[in-house]
Each structure stands twice: as C-alpha cells, then as structure tokens.
Amino acid sequence: MATTTAATNSPLWRDLREWIDHVQAHGQVQTISPEVDPVEELSAITFLGSREVGAPAFLFETLKGNRSDARVLTNMLGASKERYALTVGLDPTLSVGDMVRATRELSKRRIPPILIDQAQAPVMSNTLLGDAIDLTALPAPKFWPGDGGAFIGTGNVTFIRNPENGVVNAGVYRQMLHGPRSIGINMVPGRHGALNRDAWWARGEPCPVVIAYGIDPALFIAATQAYAHDDSEIDAAGGLKGNPVELTGATLSDMLIPARAEMVLEGFIHPGQTAVEGPLGEFHGYYSGKAEMRPVISVEALHYRPQPIMTAALMATYPSCEIGEYHAIMRAARVWDNLEAMGVPGINGVYVYPAASSAAGLMVVSLKQMYPGHTAQVLALAAQSPAAAYCVRWVVAVDDYIEPCDINQVMWAMSVHCNPSDDIDILRKTWSYRTDPSLAPDMRPYGSKALIDACENHRHRSTLPKRALLRESTYQRVAERWDELGLKGRVPQLRSFHQE
Numbered sequence: 380m381a382t383t384t385a386a387t388n389s390p391l392w393r394d395l396r397e398w399i400d401h402v403q404a405h406g407q408v409q410t411i412s413p414e415v416d417p418v419e420e421l422s423a424i425t426f427l428g429s430r431e432v433g434a435p436a437f438l439f440e441t442l443k444g445n446r447s448d449a450r451v452l453t454n455m456l457g458a459s460k461e462r463y464a465l466t467v468g469l470d471p472t473l474s475v476g477d478m479v480r481a482t483r484e485l486s487k488r489r490i491p492p493i494l495i496d497q498a499q500a501p502v503m504s505n506t507l508l509g510d511a512i513d514l515t516a517l518p519a520p521k522f523w524p525g526d527g528g529a530f531i532g533t534g535n536v537t538f539i540r541n542p543e544n545g546v547v548n549a550g551v552y553r554q555m556l557h558g559p560r561s562i563g564i565n566m567v568p569g570r571h572g573a574l575n576r577d578a579w580w581a582r583g584e585p586c587p588v589v590i591a592y593g594i595d596p597a598l599f600i601a602a603t604q605a606y607a608h609d610d611s612e613i614d615a616a617g618g619l620k621g622n623p624v625e626l627t628g629a630t631l632s633d634m635l636i637p638a639r640a641e642m643v644l645e646g647f648i649h650p651g652q653t654a655v656e657g658p659l660g661e662f663h664g665y666y667s668g669k670a671e672m673r674p675v676i677s678v679e680a681l682h683y684r685p686q687p688i689m690t691a692a693l694m695a696t697y698p699s700c701e702i703g704e705y706h707a708i709m710r711a712a713r714v715w716d717n718l719e720a721m722g723v724p725g726i727n728g729v730y731v732y733p734a735a736s737s738a739a740g741l742m743v744v745s746l747k748q749m750y751p752g753h754t755a756q757v758l759a760l761a762a763q764s765p766a767a768a769y770c771v772r773w774v775v776a777v778d779d780y781i782e783p784c785d786i787n788q789v790m791w792a793m794s795v796h797c798n799p800s801d802d803i804d805i806l807r808k809t810w811s812y813r814t815d816p817s818l819a820p821d822m823r824p825y826g827s828k829a830l831i832d833a834c835e836n837h838r839h840r841s842t843l844p845k846r847a848l849l850r851e852s853t854y855q856r857v858a859e860r861w862d863e864l865g866l867k868g869r870v871p872q873l874r875s876f877h878q879e
Contacts, residue, residue: 391468393625394501394639395452395593395688399438402465409435416443417451417529422522422693425453429699432458438688442518448686449517449642455534455596455690456705458698458733463705466596467619474872475708475784476728482712488618489611492626492635500627500638507681508630513559514644514678520691523660527670530659531556531592534690534701536602537564538589539575540634542582547634548572549602549612551692554590555656560678562590563656564648565667567813571608576648576674585647587632588676593641593688598624600705604713605766630680641687645680652677662737664696667814702737710738713766718744721760725749727779729761731771732786739770739812743783746776748837755804758830762806769810775831780875792833802832851876 392398399408409428415421425437436459439451456462460478461471469481497503519529532554540547548571555563566573579586591598597620601612617623626635631645656673658666692701707730715729728745735741744761748754754776761767762774777783777792797803811818811826818826835843858870 394595395641398596402462405461405465407435407459407462408438410438410440412440414441414443415439417518417520419521419524421451421520425693426695426699429454429457432698433461434458445518446516450686450688451518451691452688453691453693455701456703457701458703460704463708468621476782478708479711479730482708483715485619486712489614490617490623492613492617492624495625495627495638497627501684502638502640502643502682503627504685505683509679512678512681514556515559517689519556522693525666526659527555527657529556530554531562532590534599534692535590535592536594536598537572538634539572539586541575542578546609548575551602553659557654557675562676562678563654563673564676565656565673580650585649587634588646588648589629589634589636590644591637591640593690594637595624595639598637600709603706604709642683642689644678646676646678648674648676659694661694661814662700662702663816665814665816697734697737700737703733707731707733707738710766714742714761714764717764717766718761723757723760725753728783730783741773742767742771743775743777743789745779745781745783747779748834751837754832754834754837758832762828762830770812772826772828773831774828775833778834793831796835797831797833804830806830848875848877
C-alpha cells in the first residue's frame with residue numbers, strides 16, 4: 380500500500396461526521412436523544428425501526444450506563460440504496476441495476492491514502508495508554524438475549540499487517556468486550572486477516588493490530604469485500620468515494636491508522652492467549668454457534684475524538700441487517716467483473732438479493748445466449764467465482780431481456796423456462812459458513828449450490844411460442860404522454876418488444 384502526501388481531488392466528505400451531515404441533508408439520519416439502554420434496547424429500536432427498506436440510520440446520543448461521552452450510530456448503510464449511492468457519489472434515484480453497473484466502474488479505481496502528521500489527525504485529539512484505558516466505560520451494545528456479552532466491535536474495521544510482505548488487511552471481524560483492556564476477536568480461518576495473524580504467530584511473535592471505530596463508510600464497505608491478498612482495501616475505499624483515506628502513524632508499532640476515525644485502539648494478539656467468546660445473533664437470523672475459546676486482543680493504546688461516534692452493525696434478518704443493499708450491489712458488481720475476467724461473453728446483468736440472507740443466498744445472472752452450453756458455463760463459473768464462492772447457494776440464469784434485480788421477472792422466468800428435472804444441477808462440497816443452519820454441525824462448512832437454468836431452452840428456441848409484447852412505437856407514444864395521462868412514478872423500462 381503506497382501513500383502520497385497530498386490529495387488528488389477535492390473530497391465531498393472525509394470522515395463519518397462529514398458523511399452524517401451529507402446524508403442527513405437528504406433525510407437519511409434519525410437522531411435519538413432520549414436515554415436508551417445499550418443492553419438489547421438499542422438493538423430492538425434499530426431492528427424495529429428498520430423493518431422497512433430504506434429506513435434511516437439511527438444516531439443514539441444518550442446511552443444508559445455510559446461512563447464516556449461516546450455516541451452510537453446504527454443502520455449506517457443497511458437496506459438503503461440511497462445511502463449507498465450518497466456514499467459513493469452516485470445519483471440516489473438510479474435503479475439498483477444501474478447502480479450495479481456504475482459500481483463496476485467505481486470499483487476499478489484505486490486511490491492510495493495520504494499520510495498526515497499526528498498533530499493534524501482528529502483521532503489523536505485524546506490518547507490513553509496502558510492501565511488508563513477502560514473500555515467498559517463505553518456503551519458497547521449487547522444486541523440479542525442469547526449473545527455471549529457486549530460486542531464493542533461489529534461496525535468497525537481491523538487492520539493487520541503481514542510480517543513477510545507488508546500487505547495490510549482491513550477487515551470487519553466481530554469483537555466481544557472482555558474487560559477494561561481485553562477484547563475477543565472472531566476471525567474466519569483462511570481469510571486474509573487470520574492468515575496475517577498466523578504469520579506473526581509462526582514467527583513466535585504477538586500480532587500487532589489496529590482497530591478503528593466510527594470509520595469512513597466507504598472504508599467499511601471496502602473492508603467487507605473479498606479482494607486479492609495484495610489488493611489494498613484502503614486504496615479501494617479511496618476509489619469508491621473518489622478521495623484518499625487519510626492515515627497517520629500509530630503509537631505502538633509501525634502501522635498506520637485512519638486519521639479521521641472516531642476512535643482507534645492499538646494492541647496485540649498474543650499466541651495462546653484466549654477467552655470464551657460468543658455467541659452472537661448473526662445475519663442469517665440464528666446465533667452463531669456456541670461460546671468458544673477464541674483469541675484475545677490486549678489493548679495498549681486508545682485514541683479518540685471528542686464525543687466519539689461508535690458504529691455498531693446489527694446482524695439480523697433483512698431489511699434490519701447492516702449487511703444490506705450496499706453489499707448486494709458490491710457483490711453483484713464483483714461477480715460480473717469475475718465473469719468478464721474469465722472471458723465469459725454476453726453478460727447483461729448480475730444481482731445478489733439482500734433479502735436472501737444478506738446477499739448470501741440467491742444470485743441471478745442475465746445473459747444473451749450465444750452458443751450451446753453458454754448458460755451452463757455461466758452458472759458454473761458464476762457459482763464458483765471468487766466473489767460468490769462463499770455462501771451463495773442459489774444461482775439462477777435468465778435471458779438478457781430479464782432484469783435480474785426485478786424479482787417478479789425472475790420468478791416469471793423460473794416458472795415458464797425452468798423444467799426442474801432437466802434444468803437444475805447441484806454442486807456439492809462447496810464453501811459455506813461455520814454456522815450454516817441448513818447443515819448438521821458435522822457437515823459444516825461444506826455446503827452445496829443449486830444451478831438453475833431459467834433461460835429459454837437454447838436447443839429448442841425455434842419451437843417456442845411467440846412472446847406477447849408491446850410494439851416499441853406504442854411504448855414510446857405512451858412514455859411521451861406519461862405525465863399528460865397522470866400516471867404515477869417513472870416510465871417502466873422494457874428490454875424487448877414485439878417482433879413482426
């Protein structure tokens with residue numbers, strides 16, 4: 380990860396506070412001033428307040444038992460395509476399909492971070508070291524009745540550098556509060572953060588770690604995505620928002636920390652140091668297994684801004700889950716990129732449905748069939764593409780005149796084009812998650828994927844009945860008279876018309 384010493388363009392917003400002002404101007408943040416208990420009540424308000432798609436973010440100002448001046452922001456992005464669009468500089472009125480297409484272009488950009496002096500870094504306004512730190516003073520939420528404890532880290536970003544090659548991983552890993560200077564961390568084996576940690580341990584050394592709370596939403600988005608090991612999430616975050624992330628030097632190591640975060644912890648993960656962690660109510664609507672011994676972060680330094688805003692990510696069923704529309708759009712764009720990188724032609728659209736277990740269940744790919752076996756190729760490669768290999772279990776292919784983001788069109792295609800005995804294949808021993816409720820414990824994480832061909836049968840297309848469609852000239856005439864006729868909303872976009 381390279382750094383520069385000057386910004387390359389004028390930023391729209393630079394940090395969480397400026398982002399809140401930005402989206403609040405669009406009615407996208409609700410401030411809650413009455414006292415709220417961070418033990419289950421904060422999460423209940425977030426859950427119930429976000430049961431409709433497009434619900435606002437919630438900024439909690441007064442927390443019961445809070446012995447600090449910290450505040451808590453929940454539902455930062457959630458099931459809001461508007462807040463995602465405002466975060467990455469897109470028109471919030473765009474359709475989801477157009478946002479996927481635009482995100483593909485944004486995702487290609489890489490803008491390296493800039494390095495600023497500690498004296499200029501807002502997060503360095505206050506610093507506590509050693510025993511002066513008491514994390515139990517903070518309003519860490521306990522989300523669900525069966526959670527193992529309060530979780531200080533759900534909407535934060537953790538940075539771990541590989542000691543061999545210097546590559547820094549920025550990832551979102553849940554963290555349970557154990558004590559004044561002790562935090563549990565749960566990392567999926569094989570993910571880049573865990574690999575970097577293990578590389579330190581293989582050398583017999585503790586792993587330095589930096590944890591940022593109240594982070595730039597673009598950095599949060601990038602940290603939730605699966606990039607190549609040598610591809611920087613920090614550079615990707617800069618590309619998404621169009622201006623560089625500002626970093627400054629850490630206190631305890633040669634790591635760099637987000638200079639405009641609300642709060643940053645520095646510490647170490649020592650080999651063999653563990654404590655009981657979990658469970659936590661997760662994105663699939665179930666608790667994540669059982670309480671288990673997991674690694675512990677020993678916190679040595681705490682940096683924070685005045686009245687810091689902690690970002691907390693509720694894991695719940697859609698649309699109340701923080702892993703919502705932004706993740707669906709980002710994942711769809713990356714799958715589309717993966718398919719093109721593999722040389723697959725004819726892709727017209729991709730969507731991963733957020734309601735299907737937070738974009739972990741159902742993916743639809745729209746394609747223009749160009750040769751025998753094309754649909755089978757797309758299904759197999761999309762299912763095992765780097766961006767979809769993990770978790771996605773239902774993969775549907777539809778023709779190019781079907782909008783993959785429109786579940787009504789997708790259901791129609793599945794109902795009229797898919798003959799289950801011929802058009803559904805199963806991939807076995809695929810990559811699922813360790814708490815997959817559809818699998819017996821001894822089978823996890825080896826799952827399966829259903830590949831559903833909902834395209835017109837390529838072999839027999841010439842025998843299909845003729846589609847009943849509007850004439851294009853008639854469509855254009857009605858579209859031009861839309862306002863005159865008093866019809867509501869936008870003119871529906873059609874992809875196919877009557878053919879003589």
